[in-house]
Amino acid sequence: MSKITLKFDLDFDFRLVAITCPMRDYRVVHFINGCLDLGFVRVALDEEHRLELGSKGATLVFSKFKYYDPELDMEYYLLANKGYEGGYLVPEMKGTDYFFLVKNAFDEELLNKQIDYMKKIPHIIAVAKIDPYKLKSKENLLF
Secondary structure, eight states, X not given: OOOOOOOOOOOOOEEEEEEEOOSOHHHHHHHHHHXXXXXXXXXXXXXSEEEEXXXXXXXXXXXXXXXXXXXXXXEEEEEXXXXXXXXXXXXXXXXXXXXXXXXXXXXXXXXXXXXXXXXXSTTOOEEEEEOGGGXXXXXXXXX
């Protein structure tokens, strides 16, 4: 009997920005909302980002904030890198506290301006674009 192998590539159709900041998530969102004129809101508890750990049988839960811009048809998300009960969304980036993720139609110049504005927020230590294809645990960012 012949064996059929199915191969598929995941599509990471979003832009990713890593943010290092010691502030709590709601304070980071408050500053980003004011600085970028966005309207992030926390998603409901049952919609927070969940990551199933198959080998350990545990589920890690990460805070998630969302904003949809109807004019540009873009979805913005702010995800915590550290889970409520410990563990990391992207373990190879333990120094990163949050991920700013942008989906759908996109303007690269707009993102660069947003990054520049975020760098001016008090207590934000670093803001940098990340290529999701270079991350070992990139699948954890899909939802």
